[in-house]
Amino acid sequence: MRFGEDFIEELKSRVKPSDVIGRTVKLRRQGREFAGLSPFNKEKTPSFFVNDEKGFYHCFSSGRHGDVISWFQETEGLSFTEAVERLADEAGMALPAPDPGAAxxxxRQKGLVEWMEEAARFYAAELGRVRGRHARHYLExxxxxxxxxxxxGMGYAPASHSALKDYLLQKGANLGALVEAGLLIAPDDGKAPYDRFRDRVMFPIHDARRRLVGFGGRALSAEAKAKYLNSPETPLFHKGSTLYYYAHARTAVRKASANGLIVVEGYMDVIALTRAGIDHAVAPLGTALTEDQLRLLWQAGPEPILCFDGDKAGQQAAHRALDRALPLLEPGRTLRFSFLPAGLDPDDMLRQRGRAAMDDVLRDARPLVDVLWEREREREPLDTPEARAGFKKRLREIAGEIGNKEVASFYTSDFFARLDVLFRRPSRVPSGRAPAKAFPSQGLRNIAKRQVSGLAEQRFLIAQVIAHPQILTKADETFANMLLSEDALIRLQAAILEHWLASTSVDRESLHRHLTHEGFADDLKQLERRTIPVPEQSETDRxxxxxxxxxxxxGRMGLADEQAARRQQLLDGLKRGDQSSLRALGAARESVKPGDEDDGAV
Structure with a gap:
């Protein structure tokens, strides 16, 4: 049976050589590789190495070298076809039907790739020439x-209808191949084909096998109909099955010891992150994530992070990706979501706030289940029995969309646990067992990151007042009564109250000016970095x-103070030899049921 290159590469990408070889050879990790005694020669010092990133093994004592397919051929005497069939069975891949035209x-595809590579060389050369000057200025x-x-591999496509065509024809290309590769456009009226990309900064696009299969072009003219233009669907390029910079990022994610790739919106975001040292980022090609692209992400790691703007459009993009992923979720396959401050993309974030701020955003990536819960919670007020019943029905239907029944069952349990807390029902846990850890009771609290002492909630509450001072018209006494645990937050609280008491009218701009004038500029930046963006909501809901x-x-902090004071009182009694204090302290501890202790999580 003849197997296509695509099938073989896909097969090898699904298995790690160390997993296959490690069944019969005892391997020990050494840096990025695994080492063991040679299976081909008797030896006392390991000279056999396996490299998962590069997909091969090498034996220095025997000189043998190969991949997972040749491993079965070498060690079990299988033919190439038998080795592929064995590996495909283990990887759960169906064998392709015989295709007489596969070779x-x-x-033909190999020939098209060669013309794509020649086009890339042309674009790169043009970037350095006189007519590429404005493209260089744009990039600089x-x-x-x-x-x-x-x-x-950036380049420049000149503002000409035939510059690339003339160059490639001189190199021996034929027009049909260039049209098929997507480099030229053949008009419907039968006129001569012309260059597809004109007056654009060019970005080469590679597939998972590192073949150059397409281009993306960023327009330099304000009159261009499309700001970004990708190659059309061709025998090489399938937009919905390709991610920009995937081949590089898939290797980099292992070096970074990350749980998955980072997905951003466009080429420039990927480039900005990579230049900042975060080089396991990819981007879809101008469309929402497809099922094929999600599968590519999961091949590289179990928990890719989807990084979106914190504005309404970013929320909507996150929700589209979430809905697309739900039927595909499996154990070890999920998504996490990071939201940037509104109005900033990763490139802006890195330029204005630096690598540390970007790391904070990625570190605070939120699980898919949290984003899903908040979306459904915020759809409508839950102030009637009918609305609550509808909310519960939606959650049940959403869990039913998950293809893996085990994962669906856990989502259902998770949702019902949150509903119990939200609607203030006792947790349904068998007697004598510790209840599951409670989830925050309101949508707003879900946004605050769980941290000891409620520090994330404190930052969140301060940030909300700074962003929406009208909260103080109904909550200034509550704001004043908040006991904060961080010096910077205490100073901000005092400065806000000072301005509130001294002014007849307070809006966001005037409050921000006041705080900046009082020397809180750095504190405001820190607060914005550490506070997760909030979905849009009405003033009443806010x-x-x-x-x-x-x-x-x-309430929690007051209760904690009261309990601490009571315990200290009892301990003081013990020091005086008061036996009643010992009995009271024991009774107090027994009265706290397992799992009821406040761990301080927000």
Missing amino acids: QKAQ NRGLDESAWGQF VTRWMQTAQDLI
Whole structure:
């Protein structure tokens, strides 16, 4: 049976050589490789190495070298076909049906790739020539120097209908192949084909096998109909099955010891992150994530992070990706979501706030289940039995969309646990067992990151007042009564109250000016970095949920102080030899049921 190159590469990408070889050879990790005694020669010192990143093994004592397919051929005497069939069975891949034209198709694709590579060389050369000057200026203004142009293979497509065509024809190309590769456009009226990309900064696009299969072009003219233009669907390029910079990022994610790739919106975001040292980022090609792209992400790691703007459009993009992923979720396959401050993309974030701020955003990536819960929770007020019943029905239907029944069952349990807390019902846990850890009771509290002492909630409440001072018209006393645990937050609280008491009218701009004038500029930046963006909501909902969160925080901290004082009183009695204090302390501890202890999580 003849197997296509695509099938073989996909097969090898699904298994790690160390997993296969490790069944019969005892391997020990050494840096990026695994080492063991040679299976081909008797030896006392390991000379056999396996490299998962590069997909091969090498034996220095025997000189043998190969991949997972040749491993079965070498060690079990299988033919190539038998080795592929064995590996496909283990990887759960169906064997392709016999295709008499496969060899011819592979040869044709190889020829198209060669013309794509020649086009890339042409574009790169044009970037350095006189007519590429404004393209160079554009890239330099984006902070990209000549080293970046070479690193990412950037180029320039001249503002000409035939510059690339003439160049490639001189190299021996035929028009049909160039049209098939997507480099030229053949008009419907039968006129001569012309260059597809004109007056654009060019970005080469590679597939998972590192073949150059397409281009993306960024327009330099304000009159261009499309700001970004990708190659069309071709025998090489399938937009919905390709991710920009995937082959590089898939290798880099292992070096970074990350749980998955980072997904951003466009080429420039990927380039900015890579230049900042976060080089396991990829981007879809101008469309929402497809099922094929999600599968590519999961091949590289179990928990890719989808990084979106914190505005309404970013929320909607996150929700589209979430809905697309739900049926595909499996154990070890999920998504996490990071939201940038509104109005900033990763490139802006890195330029304005630096690598540390970007790391904070990625570190605070939220599980898919949290984002899903908040979306459904915020759809409508839950102030009637009918609305609550509808909310519960939606959650049940959403869990039913998950293809893996085990994962669906856990989502259902998770949702019902949150519903119990939200609607203040006792947790349904068998007697004598510790209840599951409670989830925050309101949508707003879900946004705050769980941290000891409620510090994330405190930051969140302060940030909300700074962003929406009108909260103080109904909650200034509650705001004043908040006991904060961080010096910077205490100073901010005092400065806000000072301005509130001294002014007849306070809006966001005037409050921000006052705080900046009082020397809080750095504190405001730190607060914005550490506070997760909030979905848009009505003023009434914002004030109501702010009050609920603040009162809950005040209540918890007051209860903690009361309990601490009582325990100290009892301990003081013990020091005096008061036996009743010993009995009271024991009774107090027994009265706290397992799992009821406050771990301080927000």
